[in-house]
Amino acid sequence: MSEKIAVLGAGSWGSILANLLDENGNEVSLWSYKPQQVKELNEKHTNTHYIKDFTYSETLIAYSDLKQALTGATTVLFVVPTKAVRSVAKDTKAVLEELQTKPQLIHASKGIEQGTYKRVSEILAEEIPADLRKSITVLSGPSHAEDVAKRDITLVTAASADLDAAKHVQRLFMNRYFRVYTNSDVIGVEIAAALKNIIALGTGALNGLGYGDNAKAALMTRGLAEISRLGASFGANPQTFTGLAGVGDIIVTGTSKNSRNYRAGDELGKGQTLEEVVDTMGMVIEGVATTKAAYELSKQRGVEMPITAAIYQVLYEGKDIRKAISDLMMREGRSEF
Numbered sequence: 001m002s003e004k005i006a007v008l009g010a011g012s013w014g015s016i017l018a019n020l021l022d023e024n025g026n027e028v029s030l031w032s033y034k035p036q037q038v039k040e041l042n043e044k045h046t047n048t049h050y051i052k053d054f055t056y057s058e059t060l061i062a063y064s065d066l067k068q069a070l071t072g073a074t075t076v077l078f079v080v081p082t083k084a085v086r087s088v089a090k091d092t093k094a095v096l097e098e099l100q101t102k103p104q105l106i107h108a109s110k111g112i113e114q115g116t117y118k119r120v121s122e123i124l125a126e127e128i129p130a131d132l133r134k135s136i137t138v139l140s141g142p143s144h145a146e147d148v149a150k151r152d153i154t155l156v157t158a159a160s161a162d163l164d165a166a167k168h169v170q171r172l173f174m175n176r177y178f179r180v181y182t183n184s185d186v187i188g189v190e191i192a193a194a195l196k197n198i199i200a201l202g203t204g205a206l207n208g209l210g211y212g213d214n215a216k217a218a219l220m221t222r223g224l225a226e227i228s229r230l231g232a233s234f235g236a237n238p239q240t241f242t243g244l245a246g247v248g249d250i251i252v253t254g255t256s257k258n259s260r261n262y263r264a265g266d267e268l269g270k271g272q273t274l275e276e277v278v279d280t281m282g283m284v285i286e287g288v289a290t291t292k293a294a295y296e297l298s299k300q301r302g303v304e305m306p307i308t309a310a311i312y313q314v315l316y317e318g319k320d321i322r323k324a325i326s327d328l329m330m331r332e333g334r335s336e337f
């Protein structure tokens with residue numbers, strides 16, 4: 001099966017997914033709002049700011065014009081940072097109406113919108129034409145672009161309310177190194193995907209402070225417990241949190257030097273300020289904004305999330321990290337489940 005696919009967002013994940021889809025035999029257009037990046041992708045087949053030492057397929061064409069990228073596309077994949085999803089979706093809607101096309105929509109972003117607390121599929125559903133909503137599918141799971149670029153084994157999940165749409169996404173992406181499962185729990189997959197970034201900031205900080213494996217395993221396990229609690233309050237399937245989007249993504253993001261969130265936490269633990277970390281990363285650190293959204297959401301819904309609250313206090317209220325850790329440790333003893 002081959003089709004025309006538009007990938008919107010040419011950072012590390014968007015560009016590598018676009019290359020994978022090209023490798024799978026599809027005609028792929030990759031959109032970026034940065035003309036210089038488009039020029040580099042088309043002329044040198046590189047994207048050095050985001051993925052080093054990688055040569056993209058010569059048949060992958062980049063565009064800075066959204067209409068050109070979307071023309072003829074039967075599937076559109078959004079892979080911009082969460083804070084940019086709404087504006088890119090609005091622009092996409094206008095172009096799709098002009099082109100009078102009705103592609104299937106996929107997204108691979110991991111975050112919660114500031115202020116509205118919307119998941120990415122909810123933002124898309126609000127902004128795109130109504131008849132495209134049902135097909136929205138979330139591609140998520142433990143998947144660093146750097147490993148996929150090496151064609152290392154990666155397993156992800158495609159979640160949609162529409163099983164046919166999820167199966168379509170499964171067929172588009174599957175190959176010898178990239179295996180895709182389907183899942184009907186869009187809420188659970190998106191909550192797990194967004195909130196694991198908070199925990200990765202925490203495990204990175206533990207690393208930067210010199211804590212060992214026990215501490216990181218503890219944070220990931222108890223972090224997943226509170227993410228599951230928030231998910232349950234929205235009706236998510238508890239099994240999702242034991243799957244690829246849950247435990248799988250906590251492990252990869254919470255332990256890997258490839259993770260922007262883990263690396264950011266590591267630098268915070270070593271004493272850098274949040275501003276310094278954000279300025280030097282040069283790529284999106286979704287966990288910073290998601291910590292605020294998740295903290296506020298937990299208060300609004302009355303869900304106990306002590307780790308998220310501790311990381312919020314460190315990032316947004318200037319609390320000393322060591323004090324935050326000791327306060328977590330000295331909470332009253334309780335039953336695990």
Ligand SMILES: NC(=O)c1ccc[n+]([C@@H]2O[C@H](COP(=O)([O-])OP(=O)(O)OC[C@H]3O[C@@H](n4cnc5c(N)ncnc54)[C@H](O)[C@@H]3O)[C@@H](O)[C@H]2O)c1
Nearest residue numbers: 010011012013014079080081084109110143144145283284
């Ligand atoms: N990098 C990964 O390995 C990976 C894996 C899975 C999921 N994700 C998720 O994918 C999303 C994108 O992450 P990334 O790592 O590719 O980010 P990135 O920082 O590498 O790149 C983001 C891209 O979006 C573009 N962009 C930023 N603001 C924009 C705007 N207002 N309008 C249009 N384009 C804009 C940037 O120019 C850049 O091309 C995030 O939600 C992330 O959590 C990333």
Ligand SMILES: O=P(O)(O)OC[C@H](O)CO
Nearest residue numbers: 141142143144259260261
């Ligand atoms: O590099 P991060 O921390 O944004 O994580 C990327 C992916 O979400 C890992 O699955």
